[in-house]
Amino acid sequence: MxxxxxxxxxxxxxxxxxxxxxxxxxxxxxxxxxxxxxxxxxxxxxxxxxxxxxxxxxxxxxxxxxxxxxxxxxxxxxxxxxxxxxxxxxxxxxxxxxxxxxxxxxxxxxxxxxxxxxxxxxxxxxxxxxxxxxxxxxxxxxxxxxxxxxxxxxxxxxxxxxxxxxxxxxxxxxxxxxxxxxxxxxxxxxxxxxxxxxxxxxxxxxxxxxxQCEVPLGGAAETKAMFRELKRRGYRLAIGTGRAAKEVEVPFKTYDWLTEFDADHIATATDVKKAEKQLGIPLDKPNPFVYYAGAFGRYEARYRDYLLHPEVYKQGEYIIVGDSPADVRCAKAMGAVMIAVLTGLDGEQARTVFERENADYIVGSVLDIPEILL
Incomplete structure (x- = not known):
């Protein structure tokens, strides 16, 4: 997978x-x-x-x-x-x-x-x-x-x-x-x-x-089509974000994206806070925990194992799509392929940072991903 x-x-x-x-x-x-x-x-x-x-x-x-x-x-x-x-x-x-x-x-x-x-x-x-x-x-x-x-x-x-x-x-x-x-x-x-x-x-x-005033960077319909094309090619989709759960649910419903994801693989800051309370340590990015939870599933009984023994849950290949150095560091810690997009705060200026961080791929937009993930 x-x-x-x-x-x-x-x-x-x-x-x-x-x-x-x-x-x-x-x-x-x-x-x-x-x-x-x-x-x-x-x-x-x-x-x-x-x-x-x-x-x-x-x-x-x-x-x-x-x-x-x-x-x-x-x-x-x-x-x-x-x-x-x-x-x-x-x-x-x-x-x-x-x-x-x-x-x-x-x-x-x-x-x-x-x-x-x-x-x-x-x-x-x-x-x-x-x-x-x-x-x-x-x-x-x-x-x-x-x-x-x-x-x-x-x-x-x-x-x-x-x-x-x-x-x-x-x-x-x-x-x-x-x-x-x-x-x-x-x-x-x-x-x-x-x-x-x-x-x-x-x-x-x-x-x-x-x-409710969010702006989809690739266009709502175009992004949904991209999700479906990746699934057609055999990719499973997941989310690993610093947003709280409601902040994902509302815009994803608005743009009709929510149904493209399995709810157990939409990991948010809400899950991170639960895990921090359970484990007593900070877990937000660049700790890869939220990406583990997105990839392996939001199963609270496994959270400690995700941190101590992530290799037990790894099945197949993982690709992280992010816009910051913290995302690159998460990908490295997880052993995932990193696709960095230039639509974050720094725009094109982030390219040199991603090159220095050794991101595997750098693209101008999330819509460019299908050209990489054949």
Whole structure:
């Protein structure tokens, strides 16, 4: 059996809305009175398209900071937003060692977030532009640092230079990360899908969401035809994505792609979170776990074995289709053929990165895959 495992963002669907939401999340986090409440401008749950573009440009330095994170194998938008906030805290606390002095509130509850915001506002905290954070990140994190080493670098800098202890809730997947995750998901899913997915009320209502505004990179009908042609040639199709389950289900139903896949082979961040809880270790990309789950099946009883003895489950040939260095590293760890597509954040500029990472094939679009997989 030959199995093709597709990433989603930057491969099947455009990443634009995800990165737009990254900017909106930071805007709300820093400015809304329901979070830190630092800004003077009026916050709204329905900004114009022009405002969204401007926010993304400011916070992410015309996407330069996003690209920098991606080059280190950081593939999750949730992790990117979290890193932005850590860098913003670190930059200002380096300038003013007393900025967080006497800090007793945390991020476990939303009331604690607002208390931190009140403290920072009283002490004159302002959010630096993405260009400043890019310079700081570059100075702290060496060029060849992989994802698993990025966060320890940040944690050390926060503790040594910023005087911020990790026990205050700043660790990866800790309370700060969780509050940012909730804010991001509310923007992306919108109020209705957020309630349906998490069975909880979002802190700041009024968002329609971007989940139903996705853009299929190869065209909806053309991509469906490609799926069917690959199946006709004897390939099994699977998904291995950093998106949560609902974020795959809704657009795949919208574009009539869902029926082309066996549900047991659509692995998402939802499965990764279950496995992390079960095994007690981080498993998002560039760990190949989500590709194992897509290839071998979403069977929770086997998750530990997928990590310890993946060779037991390997049957035939596996092909990963992705758009980032993290995907290439997953393919290498899995012993899979890597097809890199140039429809991610960096576009054609990613070619040199994929060549350096020794991707097996580099194509302009997901629709070019049938020319390789004969």
């Amino acid at each position: 030959k199995t093709v495992i597709f990433d989603v963002d930057g491969v099947l669907l455009s990443e634009k809305r995800y990165f737009d939401v990254s900017g909106l999340t930071l805007w709300e986090w820093y400015n809304s009175p329901l979070y830190l409440g630092l800004g003077e401008e009026r916050f709204t749950s329905a900004p114009s398209e022009e405002r969204i573009i401007a926010l993304r440009r400011y916070y992410w330095a015309d996407d330069m900071l996003l690209r920098k994170f991606k080059s280190h194998g950081i593939n999750s938008n949730w992790d990117m937003v979290y890193l932005h906030v850590l860098l913003a805290f670190l930059l200002r606390s380096r300038e003013n060692k007393e900025l967080f002095a006497g800090w007793t509130a945390g991020f476990t509850k939303i009331e604690g977030v607002r208390a931190v915001g009140a403290l920072l506002k009283k002490r004159g905290f302002t959010v630096a532009p993405g260009t400043d954070l890019f310079r700081l990140f570059t100075a702290i994190v060496p060029e060849d640092t992989c994802k698993d080493e990025v966060f320890p670098c940040m944690e050390k800098a926060l503790s040594d230079e910023g005087g911020l202890a990790l026990q205050r809730g700043l660790s990866l997947h800790g309370p700060l990360w969780c509050r940012l995750f909730e804010c991001f998901q509310n923007w992306y899913l919108g109020d209705v899908f957020y309630r349906d997915t998490y069975h909880d009320e979002p802190y700041n209502v009024g968002k329609k969401g971007f989940l």
